[in-house]
Amino acid sequence: MRADTEFVTPRDPLKVICTGDWAAVDPDGGDPRYVRAYLPRRTSFVRSTSSKRSEGQILAANVDHSIIAVSLAAELDLGRIERFLALGWESGGQPVVVLTKADLVPDPATLAHLVEDVETAAPGVRVLPVSATSGEGVDVLAAVVSGGTSVLLGQSGAGKSTLANALAGADVMEVQAIRDVDGKGRHTTTTRNLLVLPAGGVLIDTPGLRGVGLWDAETGVGQVFSEIEELGEGCRFHDCAHVSEPGCAVLAALDDGSLPERRLDSYRKLMRENQRIVAKTDARVRAELRREWRLRGPRARRR
Ligand SMILES: Nc1nc2c(ncn2[C@@H]2O[C@H](COP(=O)(O)OP(=O)(O)O)[C@@H](O)[C@H]2O)c(=O)[nH]1
Ligand SMILES: [Mg+2]
Ligand SMILES: [Zn+2]
Numbered sequence: 001m002r003a004d005t006e007f008v009t010p011r012d013p014l015k016v017i018c019t020g021d022w023a024a025v026d027p028d029g030g031d032p033r034y035v036r037a038y039l040p041r042r043t044s045f046v047r048s049t050s051s052k053r054s055e056g057q058i059l060a061a062n063v064d065h066s067i068i069a070v071s072l073a074a075e076l077d078l079g080r081i082e083r084f085l086a087l088g089w090e091s092g093g094q095p096v097v098v099l100t101k102a103d104l105v106p107d108p109a110t111l112a113h114l115v116e117d118v119e120t121a122a123p124g125v126r127v128l129p130v131s132a133t134s135g136e137g138v139d140v141l142a143a144v145v146s147g148g149t150s151v152l153l154g155q156s157g158a159g160k161s162t163l164a165n166a167l168a169g170a171d172v173m174e175v176q177a178i179r180d181v182d183g184k185g186r187h188t189t190t191t192r193n194l195l196v197l198p199a200g201g202v203l204i205d206t207p208g209l210r211g212v213g214l215w216d217a218e219t220g221v222g223q224v225f226s227e228i229e230e231l232g233e234g235c236r237f238h239d240c241a242h243v244s245e246p247g248c249a250v251l252a253a254l255d256d257g258s259l260p261e262r263r264l265d266s267y268r269k270l271m272r273e274n275q276r277i278v279a280k281t282d283a284r285v286r287a288e289l290r291r292e293w294r295l296r297g298p299r300a301r302r303r
Contacts (some may be wrong), residue, residue, distance in 0.1 A: 018044075019194050019204050020061035020149055045151055060204045063093040064148030067141070069158040072129070073099045073240030076114060077268050080120040081264050082224050084153055085122055086270055093151075095125050096144055100159035102129040120260065123226050132159060132166040142167055146200035153206060164205045168195050173205055217274050225267040232239030233260065 022039040030034040066088030088095030130137035152160040161173035236247025254260035
């Protein structure tokens with residue numbers, strides 16, 4: 001346990017108290033009650049704020065499941081799902097993909113195809129079609145989220161708040177009034193909200209994230225593309241870049257068609273993006289340290 005004030009008014013944006021953090025409250029304290037300590041986080045869900053400033057923003061803490069909501073009303077964007085998955089894995093929890101608005105895909109064969117497509121982009125991840133309208137899959141999802149803390153992620157308009165209401169069994173979250181045909185939607189949910197579910201578990205609804213930047217998510221990216229990383233272990237050179245090296249198992253899998261080219265391209269893209277962010281962050285941290293030393297210099301000299 002730690003009760004340092006630095007945790008409450010931190011310089012590091014990742015130490016800001018956040019939805020999902022646990023606090024020890026003094027039961028004998030007066031009114032308002034005093035927080036005695038914040039419990040250390042088990043996991044945290046972080047994205048980078050904007051492309052200009054290289055800062056992490058913590059979205060949720062102590063997440064056991066990241067529920068990635070993807071609307072079946074819009075065309076599937078596997079690249080975007082992979083990006084959410086990378087963040088989900090990196091947060092330390094188990095990701096789950098829910099394909100929302102399944103009532104809009106009445107043909108079971110078409111739905112099965114869509115699920116399969118998403119499964120190729122999500123090894124080790126459960127892909128669950130759900131509909132808040134028909135109730136399909138909601139009980140399964142309720143069971144998944146009944147243990148621990150879950151965070152709902154996905155674009156604005158994906159149906160997160162509607163799903164949160166279905167799981168809560170009450171209209172607690174505000175849902176977008178206008179039907180969202182292009183999947184872009186407006187941001188109705190502006191704050192993060194924590195719900196205690198009747199079937200057990202805690203659910204955090206997030207505002208629609210139009211862009212999710214990776215934040216130091218190399219492990220997460222690796223987990224999204226676990227089949228590529230596994231193939232890479234069979235390459236002749238252990239530092240193989242899978243570009244033109246002889247004996248490359250990844251290129252061999254591309255050639256024989258067992259690895260889709262889209263997957264390899266997406267893997268490279270997310271890895272590159274992540275490396276850029278890490279490099280930028282390192283530069284920012286170095287600059288901050290230099291500034292601190294400059295400020296500290298004269299004072300130290302006076303002493
Ligand atoms: N057909 C259908 N529409 C849905 C379903 N769930 C949500 N919607 C609609 O999708 C829109 C966006 O929903 P909302 O929950 O606000 O999305 P959020 O931005 O991800 O929280 C609303 O107009 C909902 O009525 C569903 O299961 N089926
Ligand atoms: Mg919402
Ligand atoms: Zn290789």
